[in-house]
Amino acid sequence: MEHEIAEQVLLEKLKSNFGYDSFRLQQQEIIENILAKNDTLVIMPTGGGKSICFQLPALFFEGITIVISPLIALMKDQVDSLKANGIAASYYNSSQSTEEQEKVFDEVVTKKIKLLYVAPESLGLLQNILNKNYVSCIAIDEAHCISAWGHDFRPSYKQLSFLKKSLPGVPIVALTATADKATQEDILKQLAISHATKYISSFNRENISLEVRPANDRVQQIIKFINKKPNEAGIIYCLSRKATEQLASKLKQNNIDAKAYHAGLPFEERAKTQEAFIKDNCEVICATIAFGMGIDKSNVRWVIHYNMPKNIEGYYQEIGRSGRDGLPAKALLFHSYADVIQLRQFIENTGNKEVQEAKLDRMKQFAEATVCRRKILLSYFGELIENNCGNCDVCKNPPQFFDGTVIAQKALSAIYRLGEKEAMGTVIDVLRGAKNATVLDKNYQYLKTYGVGNDISWKDWQHYLIQLVNQGYSQIAFHLNNTLQLTDFSKKVLFNGEKVQLTTPVEIKKEEKTTITKTRKRAIKDTLFERLRKLRYRIAEEENIAAYLVFNDATLKEIERERPRTDEEFLTISGVGQRKLEVYGGEFIEEIKNFLKEKKKTKKDTTLETYKLYKEDFTIEEIAESRKLKPATIFSHLSKLYLEGKDVSLDEFTTPEVIKLVANAKKVLKNEMTLKPYFEFLEEKVPYEQIRVALTILQKKR
The missing domain is CATH 3.40.50.300 (P-loop containing nucleotide triphosphate hydrolases)
Structure with missing residues (x-):
């Protein structure tokens, strides 16, 4: 492992085993650092691709990569996921029989597997293989569990410091999605890898x-x-x-x-x-x-x-x-x-x-x-x-502020007259003039502030009082049965005329049950995505694995969008590697072809309906609304009709400049027929509809 592995080789493995064409975030740097046998700390958001950071290097190492994971219940899924990608892996834990455990040892010794998942509690049982003859790398997943500062501390993780002492030449990779600075430092200290290279990706999950x-x-x-x-x-x-x-x-x-x-x-x-x-x-x-x-x-x-x-x-x-x-x-x-x-x-x-x-x-x-x-x-x-x-x-939906000084004065006055001895619920009851047992037993109906806020609902009073606490005009004494008390700021509002800004409560609308049921039924349509989802589910049931291990939703969405009909086209989809093409490609391509055949039959006259409305001088938007279709679909209908020689004037939907731009792009893109490359080539400045129209006009001229 002393020599450096070329970027191209890493990318080939990434595509063939994981189905991706490029690395995300800092994956490549992390992988290269691990392959150079350096200790590594990876802080990467959930969904950022942490697993690939140790799974891909494992394919290049001589021995196994041991992955320490806190939950036994998930090990099978993680191993299934690797096997679905054509990677040999196993797990070792207390739920297995002696025979199964022996089989795992045999796989390690004969180098039949690349990754071994194990719970921290089971590490003591692996002593006979925990040496450099068999182990090339150790990955500690959910590493925040080792730190008392972390939000999910596990005592079983505390013993892991022995790994560096017993395997000094083996790189240790600690990975987690959430760790503030104190937790990060503690992880390195507890694992005795204080000189580890740190890779901290953005925590921003924009989606x-x-x-x-x-x-x-x-x-x-x-x-x-x-x-x-x-x-x-x-x-x-x-x-x-x-x-x-x-x-x-x-x-x-x-x-x-x-x-x-x-x-x-x-x-x-x-x-x-x-x-x-x-x-x-x-x-x-x-x-x-x-x-x-x-x-x-x-x-x-x-x-x-x-x-x-x-x-x-x-x-x-x-x-x-x-x-x-x-x-x-x-x-x-x-x-x-x-x-x-x-x-x-x-x-x-x-x-x-x-x-x-x-x-x-x-x-x-x-x-x-x-x-x-x-x-x-x-x-x-x-x-x-x-x-x-x-x-x-x-x-x-930015909050709307208003002058809430009078509301604040009423609330603070009520807290004062209640001797700062009541919690929020009773304060609201007094303000609203409630006649319940608590109020009447304590004679609160005789207070000057009793009922001064009966024009405001209970929920809205709660909303306003919480804001007064947040702004420091009142405080909750948690040690005294959560009573509301005044603060130094309260006096400014009650006696010095200080203004208070409050926000308007947001109203959550209620919905009747009948509408709900209709919505639920209406939303499930016979789309290609739905068909692919059902196929994925059937395959997953047959193989007894999780559906997303066949393909995840993002991959299905791309298959729906691109509709690949050959092995070569199918392999270009993100998330499709060589093994998944071989195992699942045929069935998915067949499903796409069947779907398109069926849709062709049912859609024979649909463009003529659009043509009829177009000839009656309806606008694109009006046709789309009338036919409950998207404007983009109406444009595709008109393009088809135009090519068939129907009396459709496409020039009104674009300009000579746009046609010229698309014609130039067509030369560069070598007659590419899908719209996305044109949209990107034209720097996303020309809408898809106009590109479609221009391509149709150019096609007819040719």
Whole structure:
């Protein structure tokens, strides 16, 4: 391994085994560093391609690469994934029989495998192969587990420092998606690799849309959210085991296929649930944070936090389980003060209470932000972005501020008259003039502020009081039953006329059940993607592997878009390597051909319908709306009609300049017929429709 491996050789392996034409982020530098036998720390976001960083070098090493992974339940999937790519791999853990374990040792000694996955607890049983004759590299996945500063500390990881001492010449690679500076330093110290080369990629997962909502009618909001996303897999994280079961039950009652997952369930049930989710047999998992670490399922389209997480690292790790294929994904967080209070109680008796409280405060600031949320999220990891992201709820719908001084005065006055001895709920009841037992028993109906805010709803008062706490005009005494108290700032509002800016509450509209059911049914159409998805599912069932191990959603979308009909065309798709072409190519190409044949039959007269409307002087937009098609489809109809000699004037849809530009591009692109190369060649300045029209005019002239 002393000689350097040429970039071309690395790229060939990347394509043939993993199906990709180029490296992402810092993958190439990391791989070259590992091949040079240097210790390495990799901080790379979920979905950034961490696994390839150690899996590809493993193919060049003489001996095996041992991968230390914290979850036994996921090892089979990781090994299946490698085998699907034509890479020999095994795993070793306590769930195997003695015969199976012996077989693994035999594979290592005879050099039949390249990677061996093992849990940290099982390392002691591998002593007879833990030497340089057999081991060329050690990768430690989810490395933040070794650090007490990390958000998911595992005592079993503490023993790993012996690896460097017993195998000094073997490179160690530590990988994680989430680690702040303190955790990074601790990982290097604990593993005794303080001189490791660090590679810290951007934490920015631009494809994940961020949204936070108040936790009002959470269950109804979730039902509505899921019904708008048929056939899409998602995870809902809850704080308690009970909540996961209750929520899964309510979703089932609303015809949503959901299962609960938490550490209190029997191992068999947990494994079965996880497998059902990974294999696309179950779309929705309601889980505690026990679920998800290391799950490579690339087509999770959304993650919901039913409760607020206790820190930003956990939140970032959990939302990162969606959109790993790079396609758009959604992260929705429900925020309530009840969660904050509960999380504070959890923290109360922990060892590093101050650190945890500070982390919870940062999480709270994120949830209550009135500026770009991604800026806050990334700045936590020390990454600063200049512009607002445009893909979070604050950017898409900036909060509306108004002069809330009178509201603030009423609220602070009520807190003062209640002797700073009541929690938020009672303060709101007094402001609204409630006649419940708490108010009447304590004679609060005689207070001067009783009922002064009866024109404002309970939910809106809650929204305003939380803002007053956030702005420092009031504080919650968590140690005194969460009572609301005044601060030094309160006096400025009550006595010095200081103005207070508040934001208008966002109204979440309710939706009737009938519409929901219709939406769910209507959204599932007979598209090529849907057909490819069903084929993928059938193959995965036959092979007893997860569906995304056949092809992920991003690859299916590209197959749908490009519609390859030969082996050569199929191999150009990102995510298709040599082995996957050989094993799956034939069936997918056949499905594409069948789909196109069927569509041709059903679409024989569809262009004539467009022609009829065109001759009646309808605009493109009007035709598209009338036919419930996209304008791009109408343009393709008109192009076809034009070539067939029908009376269609395409010149009105473009200009001589554009035709000239496309003609020049055609010479350079050697008569390329797909539109994307033209769009890119013309620096994305000419719309697709105009390129299509210009190509059609040029084709007819020829």
